Amino acid sequence: MISRFQYFKPHNLSDAVQYLEKEDNSYVLAGGTDLMILLRRNLINAEHIVDIKAIPELSALEYSNSTGLTIGAGVVVNRLVDSEIVKTNYPALQQAAASLASFQLRNRATAVGNICNASPGADLPPSLLVYDALVNITGPHGDRQVPVDQFFTGVKRTVLQRGELVVSLQLPEPGEGDRSIYLRQTRLRGHDLATVGVASRIKPNGKVAIGICAVAPTPLRLFALEDKINERGLNKETIDWAGEEINAHIRPISDVRSSALYRLQMASVLLKRGLLNLIGEEE
């Protein structure tokens, strides 16, 4: 690491925002599991590190019937894994959290960090997408709320502007009978980035939602595919059809982790398996 940075650990949000706005080359440090790699590989030149872990409101993991689930920017992934509330109400999110990286890294990595890093293959976004999560952002010009499907703008790029900071994620309350599942393919059973990850959800009204990662520059919510599935009505035949159709809605690349062709195949398999599981017709 050859960055020489100043370390700042504010105790309230406004100090954090003020600092981030004022100083060039400022980076937010939460879990550090991505940031420290960038620093170590000298991929960024950080002059200021703002550690947000001492800001009290960011450590909140709360659920209420009116506001749903709030995940503060300091909440580490293993808290989602261990949370009965998340497991009961947002199973896909809990499964995605449990599949992310390794046990030690999940003790540090934060859910919000996973979206702010904006990796195309990040594990949490597909589940956040199917739950219509909102990203609560604060910044020098006040607070704003961005739906998670509009948060990502490209590989490693988000809507965040200078001085802005994600405060929390908010997932609306699911209704009675809501079901979801996250499935991913990896190169080995042990910790690995997802070759493809698919979150599938059936809402209480019977409509499906599908989120997917590692098949495009950003994680995607497949709205058009969902519409077609919902039009046809969810059953085994539709699911078989959707397994084929999904390939028209994604544009994976070939890289060192997988060929595009295998990603297409896995998107198809994981979608089918997920939906079949949700309608109780496991293969």
Place this chain on the structure above:
Amino acid sequence: MEEKKYRSKYKHVGQPYDRKDAQEKVTGQAIYAYDLEFPGMLHARCLLSPYARARIVSIDTSAAKALPGVRAVLTGEDSDILVGLYMQDKRVLSKGETRYHGDVVAAVAAEDEETAEHAVSLIKVEYEPLVPVHDVDEALEGKTLVHEDINDLKHYVGVFFPQKDSNIASWNKSKKGDLETAFSESDLVVENEFSLPAVAHVPMETHVAIVQADPYSNKLKIWTSAQSPFAIRQIMADSFGISETDVEVHIPYVGGGFGGKAGIHLEPLATLLSKAAGGAPVKVRATREQEFNQLPTRAGMRGRIKTSVNNDGTITGMQATYDWDSGAYADYGVNVGKTAVYSGIGPYRVENASIDSKTIYTNKVFSTAYRGFGHLETHWTIERQIDILSQKLGIDPYEFRMKNLLEPGDKTMSGEVLTVSSGSPKDCLTAVVKEIGWTGRKSEEEREEEWKTGKVRGKGFAMLQKAPAMPANTATSVIMQMNGDGHVKMMIGAVDFGQGAITALAQIAAQELDIPIEHIEISAEIDTRANPYDWNTVASKLIFLGGNAVIKASHEMLRKMKDVAGQALRTDPENLLHANGEIYHRHDPTRRLTYKDVALGYMYPNGTGIGGPLIASGSSMADGLTNLHPETGQGNPAAVWTFGAHAVEIEVDVETGNVTVLKVASAFDIGQVINEKLVYGQICGGVLQGLGSAVLEGYKFNSDVQLMNPSFTDNKIPTMKDIPLEIVPIYIENPQHNGPYGARGVGEHPMISVPSAIGNAVYDALGINFHVLPLSPEALVLGIQSGKKSILCTDVDCLPGLH
């Protein structure tokens, strides 16, 4: 939990003792080269070539040199020293041309790692990129030579055969019988090609070397994470033109090696930096990325094999061509190539055979020894070929192998005659086939039925053999000294980097001397000034050669003790026996002395002493080995063969390609178990490494021959989630007549042929013959989707049917 069932007939040999180094390793006290610090020590960082092949136009190191805290900056202009184990083909620092993406272009020594790293970032290099040699085919065309000076390279003459004006670092050959007739007169001739990529050793401790070059003499002090202290000493002396006595090599605990730390690696660079920094100790530590892209790897290999058989299942002829992609330098790669010519037809009786093995330069990461070197690769070729032959003949693969496996009286490829004490391949195969419940291959109908469930099971097995791949004059030695308390201090020159050498050798000494294992003092730490010579800690040779040396030293120790005791007890030493740390008269056991009584010399009641401190030594040399004939490969290369077999049962998810390994049964004819716990560890660890090569691991290069996966992010090794559901070790004990207690080595063998067994099981499951590794989920799915029954390449581009 599995109860260990092994029972030994000996008091110490065969007992499952705890390893001697265990306590230090669980308390954080074990110190590795990585941990070492010395007063005034500097830290190094290297600038690596960003191109696989480029001309260095200019280097500007002025800004780096000006950085406070920097003590030395070196480029290829500063030294022309060449190093190499068998071929002196590697510059310590590149000059003129870089030969792989990982060649060291410049190096910095500074007061701390960060400063060194910062200084490296300030070095400006102008390169002219050149078209690299991508693969063995391009290399064999020879339009571009990786080493323009190949004709002049100093090498080990008579053992390795570099070809003039080519990219062939060594072309080794063997042949016997009349292959032409065999091919023309046999019922069936089958020709196939198999290949596998380069794979990294991945020791958890990366390569680390610290060197202090005495500014007032030629003396070099080296502390290094290495397997071969005496080879380092000899090569350093040779390359730097100094005497071996000038070079002292210290090996503390070593955090894994697997062959990757055999020979010499970072020591020469650390030496040059120390000299440039006025003699300060300089530590060069590879980052994990450098471990992947700078330090050597296992060579990729392509094997072409043609086999003739008769309808009764008799193999009549075998012709194999092995092309090793050794990357930029030969290192151990030429020796890997050499092993293929005497082991490259497997443990089979084949009257007519020929093998051509070429170690080839390309512009990839260079290659070296890796656990069982050459054998995982050649067995991937042979054991898949044997399976395919049995398919074509319609003979059960077990029966087919049993018909052709070596037996006493048969000759190996190089013409050695096996005896009853050589171990039994058949016993190994029979044991694993029984353990796995083999009842024959799946029928097409059974397969189709299973396919409907989405998961298909398959069983497969494969043979393996390996003898230590070592020069005919390989030797090792042991020094023993009795301490004042009757305990025995034992020093060896081989390195215990986790394989359990010091514990196993201590058990043999305890057995011979009949004292508790705790009374044997032996350290994993090696210092070439004190420890006796050992050639290299490689090749699973240590139990065999080192064990025999321990026995010899023990006998000398007992003889000397009895000489002194004979005087003290006023009897002929011939009348003395020993047991439980005591020497006693065979007819009058009341006349006895303890070892302690004679340890430092016996003292009479009046104070007079006789004898003196007891010291003994034992040397052991490979016996009766010869170099191989350069054209026919005939000769005696193998001190001791260890045969073995794996059988596996797997389940394939046909949609995702995920393979679950349900069971692995592994049998090795190791002659005699020295320590069941240690052998079990070698088997579990070796099988999992083999599984990594089978289903997961492999270097990926882009079209510019840059390594695309130089990190744990994309160069994965198996984790605890990836272990087989069950591993059953089977120890076959047909004793080796000249092995210590009949024992043979088994450190490397568990890794060999795991990919072959998995590949054969994949055929049983899917009815598809894969010819390329790894059998990754993606490879299996693309193979299935291609609709082909033989898959030679699993890149999408090779499977046009899929587009």
Place this chain on the structure above:
Amino acid sequence: MDKDCSMYIEHVESGKRKVTLSLTVNDRLVVRDVDPQMTLLHFLRDELKLFGTKEACGEGECGACTVIMNGKAVTSCIILAIEAEGAQITTVEGLAKDGKLSILQEEFVSQDALQCGFCTPGFLMSTRALLDSNADPSDEEIIETLSGNLCRCTGYIPILNAVKRTIERERKELGR
């Protein structure tokens, strides 16, 4: 800006910016001035000379540098030392008490759960953190937790056996 809210004091010492850090390591309070850039791993090794904690990748991928920080197993190579301000840290050197190996260490020895030993401290710390939070984990939970630690030597099976025996013995001997 309210500078007092930041818990560190930065000062310049022989040309380098330093921060003062205090934390508890293996039950001992330590106070040191460190570079803000220093990782927790380097702090433990370079400042405290606790060499049991190893770096094998430097990127949190292999678990060799695992220590217990406030009860959680974490990879110390990608944590800044300054992030550990006020923390309770346990390293491999803190496992044996009163000159006696812990049951966990004894079982690693007796099950031969190590070969080269370089990854061993990391495995011990991951296991300790797991068993401290769950005295009777299932095989799946053990494997899930320990799969963040890479070992190239043992094939993991002896490690798994050692952990399972530790659980049994801790239940019997410590009443966990």
